[in-house]
């Protein structure tokens with residue numbers, strides 16, 4: 001290898017006690033029950049910025065994991081991504097105590113309105129001074145749909161159709177409503193902004209009618225950095241068209257290789273460069289000063305996982321009520337209208353047939369993703385291998401116990417990555433997009449569909 005590939009890191013969180021390791025809230029080192037306090041979030045952001053992470057990725061769901069036994073009781077008892085507090089409202093506080101790290105909240109394009117969400121995200125891009133991303137999801141829980149005014153979950157393809165048009169609307173608002181020099185602050189002329197440079201977008205489509213102008217002036221990045229995590233063919237095409245970063249989850253390097261190759265091909269087919277998307281597999285690190293210590297820690301962590309809570313989590317992730325299944329039954333390949341990737345991890349694993357019991361035990365730590373277990377050097381070896389052979393651009397670091405997992409990673413693994421020359425010593429740019437792509441422009445590149453959209457307003 002001549003030039004070493006530089007990797008990027010995100011910290012994976014959710015405004016919930018132990019969102020990605022079910023039951024770990026009760027571990028003595030876990031601080032997740034303080035997720036309702038600002039200090040918990042400001043500390044999270046400071047630790048990750050100390051580790052030069054690109055962003056805090058904040059997952060979110062708007063419903064309960066009540067597929068299992070058709071009841072929310074297990075989710076309530078075992079804190080299965082519940083309580084589920086709002087992801088946007090913690091960002092300003094984190095931004096105030098940091099300078100460089102970005103924030104990637106999840107907001108569903110299935111339930112939000114583009115006109116209002118464009119305003120919220122632009123406001124945050126202003127307040128963070130260009131450090132905002134948006135993880136675009138289409139949502140998978142039936143409990144989200146029925147509590148948000150629908151009779152049931154919209155079929156997946158239709159969710160993506162809606163999301164496609166949703167993005168068209170926000171692109172028009174972010175990129176084409178206010179011209180760069182619209183705001184003049186001309187006191188003499190009693191003019192804050194020039195009306196002839198602020199355009200109504202006149203959007204009339206299948207799902208949305210938005211005739212008006214964007215409510216905020218252009219923010220530092222205009223369009224926040226766009227993340228996405230679809231795994232189905234339609235989800236991947238959506239990512240290939242719109243995303244600048246994708247999150248993926250799995251436990252085999254082979255699966256990652258296939259995913260990366262496929263996604264880059266789809267990206268080129270959309271008229272974009274193969275490297276215009278950063279690929280972030282999710283990893284749960286378990287660090288020890290020796291390999292034995294790390295594996296002993298792994299066993300200890302597993303003993304805190306809630307089996308029943310994880311069964312409810314996996315049922316919600318896959319849309320299958322596993323309370324009706326025999327734990328020794330093998331998980332079979334099928335199509336799901338929930339998260340295809342979560343089912344594929346077990347149903348399409350080339351290396352192993354998974355029984356339900358094994359899948360649940362695995363899913364309880366790091367939502368089933370790969371665990372890198374060992375000394376800092378061994379973990380760095382895995383990272384290098386997955387980056388070079390799996391074509392990952394970075395990693396989405398999940399936690400067992402929070403926030404200590406992040407502290408251990410930042411204090412022990414990050415210095416090893418830096419020593420190897422595969423990780424930044426300092427942030428390169430000012431905005432999130434500049435740091436993520438090592439460019440000197442905070443804006444979307446010209447070959448992105450938001451830029452290619454023929455503007456209905458700017459002549």
Ligand SMILES: Cc1cc2nc3c(=O)[nH]c(=O)nc-3n(C[C@H](O)[C@H](O)[C@H](O)COP(=O)(O)O)c2cc1C
Nearest residue numbers: 059060106137138139229230231232235247339340
């Ligand atoms: C690492 C990862 C994180 C995700 N985070 C969220 C999330 O926070 N909220 C959500 O509704 N969906 C989340 N998803 C689900 C995806 O956004 C997507 O909606 C889902 O995979 C269904 O589409 P698909 O079948 O095309 O994969 C996540 C998926 C992955 C792999």
